[in-house]
Amino acid sequence: MSHQYTFETQLLHNKHKFDPATGGVSVPIQHASTFHQSTADKFGKYDYSRSLNPTREALEEIIAELEGGVRGFAFSSGMAAISTAFLLLSQGDHVVVTVDVYGGTYRMVTQVLNRFGIEHTFVDMTDLDAVEQAIRPNTTLLYAETPSNPLLKVTDIQAVSEIAKKHGAYTFVDNTFMTPYLQRPLELGADIVLHSATKFLSGHSDTVAGLAVVKDEELAKRLYSLQNSFGAVLGVQDAWLVMRGIKTLSVRMNQSQESAVKIAGFLKEHPLIKKVYYPGLAGHPQSKLQLQQAYGPGAVLSFELKNAEFLARFIEKVRLPVFAVSLGAVESILSYPAKMSHAAMPQDERKKRGISDGLLRLSVGLESADDLITDFEQALDSILTLEAQKEEV
Numbered sequence: 001m002s003h004q005y006t007f008e009t010q011l012l013h014n015k016h017k018f019d020p021a022t023g024g025v026s027v028p029i030q031h032a033s034t035f036h037q038s039t040a041d042k043f044g045k046y047d048y049s050r051s052l053n054p055t056r057e058a059l060e061e062i063i064a065e066l067e068g069g070v071r072g073f074a075f076s077s078g079m080a081a082i083s084t085a086f087l088l089l090s091q092g093d094h095v096v097v098t099v100d101v102y103g104g105t106y107r108m109v110t111q112v113l114n115r116f117g118i119e120h121t122f123v124d125m126t127d128l129d130a131v132e133q134a135i136r137p138n139t140t141l142l143y144a145e146t147p148s149n150p151l152l153k154v155t156d157i158q159a160v161s162e163i164a165k166k167h168g169a170y171t172f173v174d175n176t177f178m179t180p181y182l183q184r185p186l187e188l189g190a191d192i193v194l195h196s197a198t199k200f201l202s203g204h205s206d207t208v209a210g211l212a213v214v215k216d217e218e219l220a221k222r223l224y225s226l227q228n229s230f231g232a233v234l235g236v237q238d239a240w241l242v243m244r245g246i247k248t249l250s251v252r253m254n255q256s257q258e259s260a261v262k263i264a265g266f267l268k269e270h271p272l273i274k275k276v277y278y279p280g281l282a283g284h285p286q287s288k289l290q291l292q293q294a295y296g297p298g299a300v301l302s303f304e305l306k307n308a309e310f311l312a313r314f315i316e317k318v319r320l321p322v323f324a325v326s327l328g329a330v331e332s333i334l335s336y337p338a339k340m341s342h343a344a345m346p347q348d349e350r351k352k353r354g355i356s357d358g359l360l361r362l363s364v365g366l367e368s369a370d371d372l373i374t375d376f377e378q379a380l381d382s383i384l385t386l387e388a389q390k391e392e393v
């Protein structure tokens with residue numbers, strides 16, 4: 001396919017624009033688990049759907065092209081993609097992981113990999129000296145997530161990849177928050193990019209899926225073998241849903257991001273908000289880096305209420321966002337990292353990472369930004385009113 005087209009056009013005009021067999025303008029869902037072979041010794045391209053399935057393959061080709069990699073892989077969840085990629089490591093290896101990594105990845109590294117003799121060190125990857133110092137002779141992987149979850153810290157992908165290369169290690173980047181529309185880690189030197197396609201890529205809170213894209217053939221062969229061995233492949237209905245989501249990725253991201261900028265600006269000025277974490281704010285410590293390595297700040301922000309005791313009331317009063325785990329959907333999602341995405345992390349570990357009990361994360365959806373701001377305003381005002389009444393008593 002021609003790379004003359006812009007990304008927006010590529011989302012629609014790729015190899016899977018229509019089905020070559022029928023002209024159907026949607027990838028057919030091939031439910032078959034097995035495929036008839038017509039001769040005793042020469043088999044076709046497809047034999048068994050864990051190994052290769054045409055519907056899943058279409059999604060794998062689409063994401064590989066969008067991320068600029070040689071090959072893509074679709075898994076039954078983001079964690080299945082991440083865990084399978086970790087299986088590239090061997091006993092005795094050491095991995096350096098970004099400190100405020102997704103809670104499920106934290107659990108995989110600290111409770112599963114450790115049992116297989118794979119060591120880890122968590123570092124704040126905004127500090128490149130700390131990254132360098134964490135490297136040991138047996139370090140084989142640097143694992144980054146940027147912007148991070150839930151504090152939206154930005155890691156310099158190119159710099160981290162260079163450090164990894166110097167030490168003969170791989171770089172994996174969890175690109176869930178950005179998607180390839182806003183950030184393409186392989187172009188910045190990463191070896192594998194990982195996604196929870198449950199989030200922005202599918203975009204409608206209606207499927208759980210994971211993706212991995214690999215930069216070179218050698219690593220792709222190894223990851224393919226692990227995908228087939230471990231077997232956590234994505235089902236065909238879900239693969240189709242992710243492909244449908246991807247068609248509208250750029251318009252959804254644009255709209256949500258534009259609203260996120262406005263909402264972050266509103267929250268920053270509100271007297272009940274202690275701090276807003278969003279790389280789209282000028283005050284964010286890595287806002288410049290974010291705009292150098294990505295095409296925008298994204299549509300996720302976190303904010304801390306002045307007093308953690310206000311949180312329950314705020315959540316009760318706010319009407320538009322759903323209060324739920326997850327992010328990256330058409331509807332705005334408000335979540336509570338301490339009790340949701342990072343519940344797998346012990347409280348002292350959360351504290352160390354700055355994930356306070358008064359922190360909320362907002363994934364901005366497609367509602368009007370004005371409606372969302374009005375909604376937050378009334379919820380915050382109700383807290384102000386209550387506090388004023390308390391003072392009077």
Ligand SMILES: *Cc1c(COP(=O)(O)O)cnc(C)c1O
Nearest residue numbers: 077078079102149176196198209
């Ligand atoms: C949700 C998420 C994951 C895990 O993906 P699942 O699809 O829930 O398994 C990994 N990384 C990030 C950044 C996420 O937001």
